[in-house]
Amino acid sequence: MKKILVADDEMSIRLLYSEELKEEGYEVYLAANGKEALDIVNKVPLDLVILDIKMPEMDGIEALRQIKEKQPDLPVLLSTAYGEYRQDFATWASDEYLVKSSDLEDLKSAVKRYLKE
């Protein structure tokens, strides 16, 4: 079972994403900020990470940088409530930039693409 980490400070988003991804048959880990996310990345051999950008303590951009330093091959998706940054000096390292939407089809298809399913 593929392991996915979802990091978002919004509890409701964490819940929604985990429910949806579990339904797709993934094992889902949850973190409320960048720090928690890094802890999990360090402990668990993950297949994919979904990061929110704006989070307390450590934001998604910093978390992305640190993850890519250690595990450049681990796919990291940025999922944000901001407008469409797309590419930016800060987000260039991510594999995909997704704008949050209640329709999770985009997210799910991106996940599938990076897990090569």
Next chain:
Amino acid sequence: MATERIAFLTQMVEVFTSTVSFGERLNNLVHLLARYLKVDLALYFGLDKAKETLVLNLSSQGPVAPHLRLEFPLGHGLVGEVAASRKIKIVQRSQPGVLAANQPLEKLHPAFATLAGFPVADDNFFYGVLILVDRQERGFSQAERQNVQLASLMLAGTLRQALLQEEAKKRIAELSVLFEVGKALSSTVELDVLLERVVSTTAKVITARGAALQIIDSVTKEVRVSSQYGEISKSCPSPTDILAVPTSPGELPYLQGQEVNAAGNTHYFLAVPLTFKGQFQGTICVYDKVTANGQYLPFDPENRQLLYTMAGLIVNAIENALTFKQVETLAEKNERMVHNLTVLQVISRALLTTVQEDRLLEIILQGLTLERGLGFDRAVVLMVDEASQSLKGVKGTQRSDKFKNLPLFEALLAPLAEEVKVEDWQIPLRPDQGALALTVLQKRPYHVQGAAPEPGGTKVLPPQFTAPEFFVAPLVVKDRATGVIMVDNGASRRPLEEEPLHVLQMFSTQAGLVVENAHLYSTIEANNRELLLIRERMLESDRLAALSSLASGMAHEIRNPLVSIGGFARRIAKLVEPNSPLRGYVEVIQEEVTRLEKLLREILDFTGESLGFYGDHDLNKLLEDTLLLVQRDLEACKIKVVKEFSPMPRLHCDDRQIKQVFYNLFQNASQAMHQGGTLTIRTYPQEKEDGLYEAVAITDTGGGIPLEVLHNIFNPFFSTKDYGTGLGLAIAQRIVSRHYGQVEVNNELGKGVTFIVTLPVAKYCLVKEPGHGLAQASTLKAPKGGGR
């Protein structure tokens, strides 16, 4: 013998006292004498007026034929000798020298032997000589001599009477002439009529064929007035010409002479000066004295005397008339001046009613052409265009009858009735471009007249302005000509009068100031408007910046809960039974969340959150791609698409954003044409001042945008549609201006709207591609390193 003598004397007295004419009486006396003395011939030689020659007047044989009118100068022949000595002399042909001295008498009596001469004189005058001729040598007795002397006295008396009567007749005639002249002169003060009468009366009185009169201005030496009557063979000499002729002391100056004309006829003239206030300021001249049988004669001193007398009378009359005319002219001039100044005052008052340049020009033009105004037929205002250094037609008008019954002030404020099209006039400001250009360059008015060549040479006026004369005055402000006013009487061909021209000159100064002030005012107003607009734009951009940061913050805060609500609603939907009433509720939640999410996206797009990818793209291809996205909507509304694409150079842009622009415009068009229509999309290159642009014109047939909302269409959140955010056009404009382009609207109410998007082709991204060639493109080079 004594009875014979008594009979002779009786007959003499009878003849002398008879009532027959003087000529008859004289003839009878001579005849009687010849018969009594039994001589062959009795002749009377009269002394002529010059008192130099004696001419045969009477003969006892009847009337003297013209070729037999013998003449003897004083002292020559017996006739001359007796006249010179005033003594009786009797000579015989046989005496030496007698025949030679009296040869001419042989014409009358070839065989004369005795000649007797008796002087004819009374106590005061010598009249002539009585000559008795006989074929025999004979003498005259004392008694005979006494009788001849007596007859001579009677002859003298008769001649004297005749002379006196002739003189009396002449005096009466002269007096009646002077009476006529006086009557003629005092009958009028109209100068023209008076002068006419003067010359005609003068000619008639002197029995001249013609007469002329002229009066010279003492200062300018120009002819002030002149008049002529009948036929005149040469022009009236000036007073100076007359005064140049030397005269004997005590004689008044005159000029008399004769000329032989081309036909060989001799013409005579006599001129005397007219003296005003002791100064010679005129001439009166008569031509060719005519006799009863139509011969021309020179004028004699009596004529001269009469002419002088008349000149004295004439001068006074003319002087009066001249003064009267002068007063009249002055009064008229004053009246016109007062009228013109009143007109100017009313125009000034009208000019104070507005500061709009256009209206002021209309008032000025009305003032120039109204009948109650300055009354020109046509007036045109041209202004200097500094940029092109030329005069440009601004406005023109011609006289209209429409305002005839309006008071001046009201008529001035009325709109022009008959405008003259002058907008296409353009006259370069060069000295060779005619009077209008010169007026500006020299800041002086020009009065161009008739066939005289226009100053500056070239005729630059359009063909409809071919009046025989026109007047141009500069509009001068601070020593600078800002334009010209041109007037003419093209329609009526009346000559331009001096006064209105002077007034126009005065007026043009005022008009120049007024127009300049209005111009300044409108410039200030325009600047003010621009400042207001800039302020508004700045305020708007401030507002937008605030809105942007607020919106992006809000969006972030709202999006998370929205995503959760929507996400969970979808999850619930999956769990709810297909027939459950909850299903509908959940679907509403989902739809509403989707709608809110769309709104959020648009707000974030608008606030510029998005940063794009720039690349070089084919505008036509972007349009095709976007059309695909709206194809279904267009088909649903039965909208026909017409594409008129020109080949375009590559455009440096964010393709996604530009597609968004077209998408929004297409959406708009399809919503405007939901009942069907035609969507025309045209692309074309466009050269603007700052470079080459690519233009896209999107035209719909949706009836256009109502005027009351037109100014609002680019305002964010303004929408006339029942759905949508109203951000469509605002976003389109934002994106385009981010690309340094423009969106223009061409609204045709009742037909449709054309949105024209122009995007600059940045020079660095112009890469010439075969088949996509624009002429300009090949001249622009892409820097090394390619298209980016």
